[in-house]
Amino acid sequence: MNDQPFDLDPAVIDRFAAIVGDKYALRDQADIAPYITERRGLWHGRTSLVLRPGSVEEVSRIMRLATETGTPIVPQSGNTGLVGAQVPDKSGHDIVLSLSRLNRIREIDVLSNTVTVEAGVILQTLQEAADAADRLFPLSLAAQGSCQIGGNLSSNAGGTGVLAYGNARELCLGVEVVLPTGEVFDDLRKLKKDNTGYDLKNLFVGAEGTLGVITAAVLKLFPKPKGREVAFAGLPSSPKDALSLFTLAMDRAGASLTAFELIARRPYDFTLKHGQGITRPLADDWPWYVLMQVSSGRSEEDGKALIEEILSAGLEQGIVGDAVVSASLAQGDAFWNFRETLPECQKPEGASIKHDISVPIASIPDFIEKAAGVVEGVCPGARVVCFGHMGDGNLHYNISRPVDWQDEPFLELYHPMNKAVHDVVRSFHGSISAEHGIGQLKRDELLATAPPMAIDLMRRVKAAFDPAGIMNPGKVI
Amino acid sequence: MNDQPFDLDPAVIDRFAAIVGDKYALRDQADIAPYITERRGLWHGRTSLVLRPGSVEEVSRIMRLATETGTPIVPQSGNTGLVGAQVPDKSGHDIVLSLSRLNRIREIDVLSNTVTVEAGVILQTLQEAADAADRLFPLSLAAQGSCQIGGNLSSNAGGTGVLAYGNARELCLGVEVVLPTGEVFDDLRKLKKDNTGYDLKNLFVGAEGTLGVITAAVLKLFPKPKGREVAFAGLPSSPKDALSLFTLAMDRAGASLTAFELIARRPYDFTLKHGQGITRPLADDWPWYVLMQVSSGRSEEDGKALIEEILSAGLEQGIVGDAVVSASLAQGDAFWNFRETLPECQKPEGASIKHDISVPIASIPDFIEKAAGVVEGVCPGARVVCFGHMGDGNLHYNISRPVDWQDEPFLELYHPMNKAVHDVVRSFHGSISAEHGIGQLKRDELLATAPPMAIDLMRRVKAAFDPAGIMNPGKVI
Secondary structure, three states: OOOOOOOOOHHHHHHHHHHHOHHHEEOOHHHHHHHHEOOOOOOEOOOOOEEOOOOHHHHHHHHHHHHHHOOOEEEEOOOOOOOOOOOOOOOOOOEEEEOOOOOOEEEEEOOOOEEEEEOOOEHHHHHHHHHHOOEEOOOEOOOOOOOEHHHHHHOOOOEOOHHHHOOHHHHEEEEEEEOOOOOEEEEOOOOOOOOOOOOOHHHHOOOOOOOOEEEEEEEEOEEOOOEEEEEEEEEOOOHHHHHHHHHHHHHHHHHHEEEEEEEEHHHHHHHHHHOOOOOOOOOOOOOEEEEEEEEEOOOHHHHHHHHHHHHHHHHHOOOOOEEEEOOOHHHHHHHHHHHHHHHHHHHHHOOEEOOEEEOOHHHHHHHHHHHHHHHHHHOOOOEEEEEEEHHHOEEEEEEEOOOOOOHHHHHOOHHHHHHHHHHHHHHOOOEOOOOOOOOOOOHHHHHHHOOHHHHHHHHHHHHHHOOOOOEOOOOOO | OOOOOOOOOHHHHHHHHHHHOHHHEEOOHHHHHHHHEOOOOOOEOOOOOEEOOOOHHHHHHHHHHHHHHOOOEEEEOOOOOOOOOOOOOOOOOOEEEEOOOOOOEEEEEOOOOEEEEEOOOEHHHHHHHHHHOOEEOOOEOOOOOOOEHHHHHHOOOOEOOHHHHOOHHHHEEEEEEEOOOOOEEEEOOOOOOOOOOOOOHHHHOOOOOOOOEEEEEEEEOEEOOOEEEEEEEEEOOOHHHHHHHHHHHHHHHHHHEEEEEEEEHHHHHHHHHHOOOOOOOOOOOOOEEEEEEEEEOOOHHHHHHHHHHHHHHHHHOOOOOEEEEOOOHHHHHHHHHHHHHHHHHHHHHOOEEOOEEEOOHHHHHHHHHHHHHHHHHHOOOOEEEEEEEHHHOEEEEEEEOOOOOOHHHHHOOHHHHHHHHHHHHHHOOOEOOOOOOOOOOOHHHHHHHOOHHHHHHHHHHHHHHOOOOOEOOOOOO
């Protein structure tokens, strides 16, 4: 393979560049660098051209030329994806298509509770715009300050708001997509109900840019809660307590239960040890913790009464050992900050092998028990760091190296550890990628372990929508 | 065309019959009759064979033989669909595949809040089984005593529970599908989050049996509300009041607002006049009415307080003229009965032309005003009968003939009336089939009026999944 990233025909590059203008056609490797390396540095590719179109029309012309010249296109928005879907491969044949200049919020319709937004809008910008319109856009995740809506939709992003409001797919009512041929599929509907044929929207959402380029979408907005109460609870024995508490909380709060996060003792301790400006949420230590949030459309008092009712019942039933309800918005934010700092605080403990998995909620306690056994089998002394969105059946099941190991020998166990954990996931009919997607990271495993029928059907979809195979090749399927 | 329905090769019929056994291979036209006529008698087709398989394995063998012999298959479950999707055409070439013997509830998982259910289970049976397990299965519609889950999924059924719980698609976590080739696609997942490739499930849901045969599904269950309060409100001026009241109710109740139905004065009066055992909900007459339901996971008192808070605020703001909250479960049921009797009570008023439409919620008042004008243009004196699931933007916008007309001349206006109303729908970027689907009824209109790009993409999906075109031909696309 050529080490120089100039594998595209210069005449073709010129034609692409002419569509967006020289200013927005990056050819200098210094300018290109931020687009070919993912932020953690885990994925690194090559290209000789990054295009930054400023309109849907330009995206359309780019795709038309890509089809004509057989040039592979890698769509990219915020470049925060965790599975390498938005990064070109090392061949140097791909062009990166950055959507970040398509950053208009086209319309907020407060009465219909919808927002029409372009792919390059930063998630936090959208959250703030919704807030200013007295509405809630509930998608919320660690990268929200830099991730963009196009990537959120293409990866069907999850995060902490899924329990009550759904993932990116469920928040999306309509899409505008530029197809590989350059044709624009305008499906920007604001409709909650529409049974006029096949569900095309949900094919593009979650397709990681392999079927077309999402350039805009209609997303749902929600009334802004008037009360938002956060509690931190310590559980006395096992994840079974957490399952009982979740069932109890769902029973009382229903869709007012807006978060239910499980945290094991080890990540809790890591955060107390390594976190900056972290306050200990509970006086005593417990084997498991839950961060729970209840939202009320009526008032703070109503939310507080509801969350206290749930916790009291939990204490009475012995499934909660101790709990504290945030006394202020600031304390609620501190609890959330504790939760969001967990991944960061795993780093000082050395190399880790991570898994973004989901299982049926009822299987979470058994999964945790069984997985701990196989982890110990692969690497005695390895430290399980388990936390996640329990209400969605989604755990970030990470493994830190044994205390007395170096990083490298542990990371050599990456594949056997992955396989061992994922085999347990599969034994519970779970998912090896609950919210991060497939990208490059899990493509081989998906192809090797998914039901052949599923792979066959996905390949038919891919061939039907992208017969020339120019949309983000080497990703997902 | 042959008047006798024996267009299939008798040797082929014998081979199909051998799969299910003679008892379940209906060849006698008297036995076949209920399967080829839709209950209202609007759709009537022909066939010489109805197959009633008793297992997924038999469905698989039927489809394999159908592929081998090029025999078109029309899947059918409860035969209550309103657009003719489940009825064979008049050619006599199709075999009807009835799923009604696949009627097992395979598993209720109360902790994961899921039920795994076969296509032939009657909706009400499922509701009752969920109830017995202290859970709610919220899909609810007029035909629930006879419609079956396979049809509910294939038509992406809506109904009165969509506002808080979603339509059939949103209630479905996984499917088991027999493909045209007879291969079984087992995708019966209980996972709320699973980002491992393209969303195949949502292609089969809502495809009206044109891509494969749904034989089973994993559906969501919910905690059973402890309080369910129903109110009937009279609105003083226009649908704008209803929009304001809806916004107010959503703001206070959020997902606890479990129904918001709009009813115009005319269907209200028809129901008072023609309904059996109907009680007048409100003392005075109002131009518009709303049936609203609030559910509480905490208690009846909590639900009552919430709904009264909403109505008080509505009265104060002048958008509610009068309202009554059900004093008992029985009165709540009576309010619902009033709502559900509306379609029935339109019949004694003579022929009607119906529309199942949706528009963005904010556009409902303008739609109602504009549509009334075009109806009067097509047929002066025609009576608009407007009611529906306002919270979903979905109206059943029906037109009864003028009082002094006969049925037939009015029904001759079917096509111009449809076109006029649907043109208004399209001008608001709405849907001409919000919850009933396309089937045979709206296929030509869909093909003629949908964006060509949407039709092209749907055709590609159809060709990718059913290249031989044997799945429910002539429906949807």
